[in-house]
Amino acid sequence: MACIKISNLTKEYGKHRVLDNVSLTIEENKIYGLLGRNGAGKTTLLNLITNRIFQTEGTITIDDENVVENGAALEKIYFMTELDLYPEGMKVKDLFKWTKEFYSNFDTDYAMKLSKKFGININKKFKELSTGYSSICKIIITLASGAEILIFDEPVLGLDANHRDMFYKELVANYIDEPKTIILSTHIIEEVSEILEKVIIIKDGKLLGDKEVESLLGGAYLVSGSSENVGKYIANKKCINIETIAGFKEATIIGELSEEDNNQIKELGLETSKVELQKLFIHLTGEEEVK
Template sequence: MTAVIEVQNLTKRYKDKHALDNVSLSIEGNAIYGLLGRNGAGKTTLMSILTAQNFESAGTVKVFGEHPYENSHVLSRICFVRESQKYPDDATPRHAFKAASLFFKNWDQEFAEQLINDFQLPMKQTIKKLSRGQLSAVGVIIGLASRAEITFFDEPYLGLDAVARQIFYDRLLDDYAEFPRTIILSSHLIDEVSNLIEHVIVIDNGEILMNEDTDAVRDRAVTVVGDKAKVDAWVADREVLHREALGRVVSVTVLGALSDDERAEVTASGLDLAPVSLQQLIVRLTQKAGAETSSDNQEVR
């Protein structure tokens, strides 16, 4: 497949802080990506640079083979939906959708009307008087109905309640199946989006921790539960991500896929295996990375 986004050694500095630190990645067309990580990890900074709303301090950025800044050929093919999107004081949702229909060449008004009904969005109310959930619905509708070649969702759906978020996920998947494009979902609701995304990009402290297909990620770790001595013996030569203990019973999450023989060995030892969800894996990896960074900083001191 052809890469629609290519980033090499991208760095963004704010005074003495690195929001992005030597980031390199390639994003291919017609796939759903999850850009995952904690608040402040660098997700919004990365998307802002890719959509020409911010500037890199160093490195190269190419979208559709070109730098996006002041590039109408690139920007007309991108939709960036963010929770903090600003609108004129007197603008209503209908004004916002009309403007979007003029900008995005693939805009589907019939689909937009369906989404307006799905989210029960009041069309005559000014946007500034909408609830947080209704404001989120405006962004979601623009992001979906635009059918831009690359659509970035920077957590604009967090204002939606659980039912409305599920409507968003369902409509996104249904429309993507019929009209494939590149969709990048930024979220820290990892378990909620785990069944949507085909590729996982995890960013933490401005660095890429993971950049893999979702299917490959799911088997990267496993949790072993049972008698402390037996578990400790089994995990002795493995990379431990997390450990919990309750008396003589311990639960240890280790990195690495297990073969069928290894699974049989664990079971025969009287230990239990538990799967690790995508959210648990990412949380453990970021915790481990944070601990290693703190240790390195202490050694430098």
């Protein structure tokens, strides 16, 4: 089991409230996307879960045990951060040995296999790796850690499209081989939308949503066609975005498509389609007002 419960979590730095009364449960053996704009509070939340910083208010438990200064609970998690916290001067292969001292289930054979697959030179010093290979090194250590909960913070920074594709496939293979709780915090949302089961969306330190991807996407749709008829259709709808090109409009509507909607759309000669996760995210977390 590896379930994280967060209750009324608040974190303040002086007068600045970075996280504001967040409550949510991260269920075991699911793949979560943690989504939010830069500065929304995602990394703060992950640092609190892993007890790298202390909350101002609220509690976090892993399998009902409080995480604060609780080594046994924290050993269940491996957290791949954006920061490099490894000892100075270590080579990639030394980092594997070093990690195994803290994570006894670390799978060195698997780490070596992944190193070959991703083409990383294990005799190179970590600090001398490019942005892309530094991310790859951290990805490999996280995947091989043997922890029950894997947290990735911006894992694909600097990775080319081929390496990103390999990472997503490896992550899914790893999960299928041994189901675990996975939290992916990333800005490259559309690429991972098919991997994620649930998403947690944070906006300005507040929890905006904690939903199955399917249900989130099912709660919105696109309507497109002539500006005039799209205008008629959206008059009484909750419309969160409109794109206009010449006499053509595409509107993003929040709500489920009823039979009545479908009839009206047909009558007006409009078309409907699905919203992409990344586009929905942009609209939900954007500042722009829709007229």
